[in-house]
Amino acid sequence: MEYNLDAMYGLKDEVAVITGGSGSIGAEAGVTLASLGARVVLLGRNEKKLGKIQEEYRSRGMEIDIGTVDILEKASVQAAMKNVADKYGRIDILINSAGVSYLEDAVDFSEEKWDQVMGVNVKGMFLCCQAAGKYFLEQKKGRIVNVSSVRGIQGRTRDMAYAPSKGAVNQLTKSLAIEWAPHNICVNAIAPTFTVTEINREDLKNKEYHDWVLSRIPKGRFCELKYLVGPIAFLCSPCVEFVTGQILYIDGAWTAA
Ligand SMILES: NC(=O)c1ccc[n+]([C@@H]2O[C@H](COP(=O)([O-])OP(=O)(O)OC[C@H]3O[C@@H](n4cnc5c(N)ncnc54)[C@H](OP(=O)(O)O)[C@@H]3O)[C@@H](O)[C@H]2O)c1
Incomplete structure (x- = not known):
């Protein structure tokens, strides 16, 4: 058997939507997919911030599209996905990178912050999967990469909503993988x-916290955006076909220790 690895890993003309596209990980995922040939649409709430990223891409010779969305609002999510599908005729890839986090003692953790974290990280992610999934089901083709965290399987002091939200992200990933x-x-x-x-x-400006984090990563250093691009490219590529429902840890062996 001969394999065409370029085709297995390539994304030529595939349409990729990225939430949290105005954030560090979302924007880096965009560069990754665009350089593999995908048509990338970065979504976020702040058009000005997105415009700056678009300009930066352009100066590096890459054309990407941008769009606004508030993933707390179902109508906004549906409209954003429809805009992409109307313009490009389909959606092939969804990366869910929008997320928020607050660290506070449990007794002080406000209901508003709880609702925001769970709303963006879990419900918002589900709404995006649901809206893009409608197109994936029609096309009989689609790939989703949800951005979880090591916090999805590990608790942490003062992390009253983020860690639970990432646990839910893991279970959402598995349940959707099975259904679809x-x-x-x-x-x-x-x-x-x-x-x-x-x-x-x-949070990381607190030296005690910073050093505690570092001491927990067997690699002895923080993760960097460049370590995320290979795994993201793989999970978005055609060769992922039989890999689904998986949580891929990019953690310098933290969760192995
Ligand atoms: N950095 C890490 O160490 C780390 C580790 C593990 C997992 N993660 C996860 O990686 C993802 C991206 O984080 P990041 O580090 O790139 O952080 P970031 O730079 O702060 O990006 C967060 C993104 O979420 C978007 N967002 C927040 N609320 C939203 C809403 N209601 N509707 C639409 N978009 C919304 C923000 O958009 P606006 O521009 O509109 O605010 C921004 O683009 C998150 O899910 C995070 O939990 C990060």
Whole structure:
């Protein structure tokens, strides 16, 4: 048997939608997929922020599309996916990278923050899968990569909503993978360890916390965006066909220890 590895890993003209596209991991995922030939649409709430990223891509010779969405609102999610499907005729890939986090003592953790974290990280992710899934089911083809975290299987002090939300992301990934397996739709997740971005930059300024994190990563250093691109490319590629319902840890062996 001969295999065409370029075709197995290539994404030429596939249409990829990325939530959290204005964030560090989402934008980096966009560069990855665009350089493999995909037509990338970055979604976020802030058009100005997205516009800057679009300009940056352009200066690197890559054309990407942008769109606004608030994933807490079902109508907004449906409209964003419809815009993409109307423009490109289909959607092949969805990366769910939108997420929020707050660290606070359990007794002080507000109901508003709980609702926001669970709303964005879990319900919002589900709404995006549901809206894109409608097109995937019609096409009998689709790939989803949810951005989970090592927190999906490990608790942490003061992490009252984020860790539970990522546990739910893992279970959502598995349940969708099972339901959509017969329809040629693969649903997987990546679970990175700490990568310094807007979501944790402030918290990591606390030296004690910073050093504790570092001491837990057997590789002895933080994750970096460049370590996420290979796994994301693989999970979005055609060769992922029989890999579904999996959580891929990118954690320098943290969860193995
Ligand atoms: N950095 C890490 O160490 C790490 C580790 C494991 C997992 N993760 C996960 O990776 C994902 C991306 O995080 P990041 O590090 O790239 O953080 P980031 O730079 O803060 O990005 C977060 C993204 O979420 C979007 N977002 C928040 N609320 C939204 C809403 N209601 N509707 C639409 N978009 C919304 C933000 O968009 P706006 O521009 O509209 O605010 C932003 O694009 C998150 O799910 C996070 O949990 C991160």
